[in-house]
Amino acid sequence: MAFAAERESKSTGIRPISVVEGVYDSIYHRLMSLEIAPGARIPIDVLARELNVSQTPIREALSRLEREGLVHKAHLIGYSAAPQWTRKQFEDLYAFRLLIEPEGARLAAQNMTPEALQQLESSAADMGNGAPPVDRNTRYSRFARADALFHDEILKIAGNEVIRATLFNQHVHLHIFRLMFHTRVTQEALEEHESLLAAFRSGDAQAAYDAMHVHIERSRDRLLSAFE
């Protein structure tokens, strides 16, 4: 895979941000689709050859993925894919989400503006439509990102930056969606998002709280089967 932006940048001298972006996307996709297995080493030189880029954008992309908790860096060993979550880690995270996100949805309903609602509606719609599915894993990894964005937007509207940053730093969705690629998950989650949006549209803070609570609980139960 070659990146047109890199070739272009050589003549224009513009910093090839989109090369890093493309490399990031490619590695991200391999991690999410388990093409790079949890715990597996990620050799920079091999990736650079495969993606037909220098090692610099690979290093930049890997350090971004490290900040997101998807890869680990060890002295003298280099990068490897983060290990798969244990059931305990998963349950702890969901207990935390159940404390934080329903309250976030309640606050968001109270602070909702027509502009914020419109933005949220379009994020939700992006999740349902999008490009035609290349394969199940690709579709799922796209969904994971769109869902993370949707949940983050709600917390942004809620207006409590401590809550938002704390959850964001867990990179919840990135890990969860590596757990399994379950075709029904997406459709069910979309329906749950829809009831959340209905609560926001009617300005009902309690309904928003409840809808988020149900969504997180169902999401937990759908994913729990990955450990069985």
Ligand SMILES: [Zn+2]
């Ligand atoms: Zn969701």
